[in-house]
Amino acid sequence: LTQAIMLDLRKRIFLHTQRLSLEFHESYTSGRIISRQTSDLDTIRELLDGGLNELVSGLLYGGFTLVALLLLDWQSGVILVVMGIPLFFLMRWFYLRSQLVYRESRVISAQVIVKFVETMTGIRAVKAFRKEPRNDDEFGGLAMRYRDVNIRSIRLFGTFEPGLMSIASVSLALIVFWGGVRVADGAIAIGTLVGAVLYVRNFFSPLQEVAFFLNSYQSATAALEKVSGVLEEEPTVPDPAEPVDLWEARGHVRFDDVRFGYSDERVILPDFTLDIPAGQTIALVGTTGAGKSTLAKLV
Template sequence: MSTVTGTSGEDRSDYTREESRQIRRRSLRLLGSLVTPLKMQLVLAGIVLVISTVLRVAGPALVGWGIANALPAVQKEADWMPTIVVVIIFLISAIGGAALIGWYAVVVARLTQAVMLDLRKRIFLHTQKLSLEFHESYTSGRIISRQTSDLDTIRELLDGGLNELVSGLLYGGFTLVALILLDWQSGLVLAAMGVPLFFLMRWFYLRSQVVYRESRVVSAKVIVKFVETMTGVRAVKAFRKEPANDREFGGLASDYRDINMRSIRLFGTFEPAMMALASFALAAVLLWGGLRVVSGALELGFLLSAVLYVRNFFAPMQEVAFFLNSYQSATAALEKVSGVLEESPTVPDPAKPVDLREASGHLSFDDVTFGYSETKIILPDFRLDIPAGQTIALVGTTGAGKSTLAKLVARFYDPTKGAVTLDGVDLRELHPKDLRRAIVMVTQEAYLFSGTVADNIALGKPDATMDEIRAAARAVGADGFIQKLPDGYDTDVNKRGGRVSAGQRQLISFARAFLADPAVLILDEATASLDIPSERQIQEALGTLLADRTAIIIAHRLSTVAIADRVLVMEHGRIIEDDTPDALIAGTGKFAQLHRAWRESLV
């Protein structure tokens, strides 16, 4: 049964524990697949970071050794050589560490950009491959959120947050080891302070995990509301929805502010607590070390080194906290992105496709059952045979199953049971290229892409010459208005065809379909946007252009039905009448009633 779920890409914050584990595993698989091709660069970054960290950690020990040994040599023996050596080594380590950190930043930046390029392309390519079912259930605003704000959040994690975590943990670990080697008693004091530090970090992690997941949910809702409002701005203005939209968007924006305030309060608690722990550790080391300096058990220079190491240990812990900030937000974003990438097409390409280079256009529905959900069956046990070259018109009330039938022919959906065949080949086994070349569908929404009029007409045949493009436009009666555009066929239609009217967009889409020269042409309410003169032009063109191809015409305007060889009247997913237009008009059935009502409406 074909169902619309959208669960893996759903924006939710109420996951069960098992769902959360599955989502984390899914996200880690995605992250692993992104970084696996970059192993050598990762190794290089790791080596550079380790060496730079060792050089940076050596500083306090050199300072302590200089004070404890080099300065006494100057005071007692006027020997400056130890001091000079210490200063030179200190400068080398400082400059070397800084240079390596700079190199590390460049390597990490390259890694980040490589990962982001891969991920951005994956999302775009994958969402294109997903079936129409996914796009009809997954709002455009959420898709845009995955490609924009979510990717930016992941980039921030890789570019800055991950760097802060790795360098912070390495620097903190090396600092602790250096302190233990220098003065194990001060090292034990610092290690003891690690216990409350661990619980503080864990508390912050768990609380921020909830906050940032909720933040991503609310952020996505804000983006969705904004995109849908701007996309449907004509309807918004037509129905005076501005005040209601203002209230709804204001509420979402307030929710987003409140979530961000919760995050700020978390940091407002965490950072002072971190500073307090650092102060206690520093005071303890200074007190205990001072007592030992007085007793002669510890050199003053090494006490200074211990103090510097304690201070340096807590400084990167702030960086780790900043990483947790980025990590929570990026984890939530990665969950959403991995959810989209885990979606599988409900209309998959065949494993062993059958080639059909030249299709004649013979269509057949063999015991087809289809529903958009398990409880909503649209076509029950449907049978239909359409000989090659025949033009049929589908007529019926809204919801009768006409558009569903057309979507099955175009293979936007697959039947739950039975098969739809073209020239005896199941559409599910047909090579995708042959399928798209053989069957073209023109819908009521004549979408034009950014570019020229000629580019849009040539969409189905990119290698078409200008003569072929003009011939297709003339065939559907579009050449006249195109010539009057500012730049003719080179006119940029802008977003959603801003330079042409709805009827003109439809004529361009007709020219696009006719240039593609399919064996089967589906017109799903394709003349709904045309005025009467334009519709007559299309009907005249259709009479010639559909002569040698199979055509399925879905129209509420019965004037469009006149050119059909057969008229099928549908009701509740079944064909209740099937005959020529004249025969049905002469009868007493449903089509005759619809035709009489239509003629009376014209009068």
């Protein structure tokens, strides 16, 4: 099922990016598209491979354990339910903080890929103009930012997991203390207390799996936001519903008051007019950015 989902996503991204207009590709670089197809989809795949199984098994196991504890000793069960309040706030804190960190991680990861792809595709220009030191500094800065945001995510999870274990230890200590008092008073048997302690330990064991799921889920959510952002883009120049066959070309090229730009803010050819009869050869001369390459692409 996971592989079928990933295959569908890869095909949809590829087909959709091909369908989008040049305006999109001028602003959304090839490196970012590669990032969507590789690292972002791999992050989603990791969640689908094991994360959902861990979540379902952990929630079911924890739920059955809590019910069994309430049936065995309702007072110990109430203590565990009350300790669920700090557990809820801890998970909510981790959820909100990790959401920001992983979003930043996906952005910087894409920037690293973009810089690498652009440098390698333009390596001739890099060599010709001796841009290696400048590119080294820029790529090194991006790599350091990516390292720093990953360290922040590791530290965040490193704070969350000990917090989870601390709540488990406090819950266990309270149940042992209150259960010991009741055993001394003869209210419950020692076997009931031992069973309650084992249930509490079993309740918190799958929560570690849930914690790992939250970690994977936040990373996958940030990646899915980037992927969905591409899929939600619409062509600015959509293909006609009923295309008309082109007539036989005769070589006569004519532009009549053409206005063209890759975006509304970046108009390359404002009110451009040109008439080239068939068989005539012309030369396009102009400064950099005047629109020579754009005109050739339009033809």
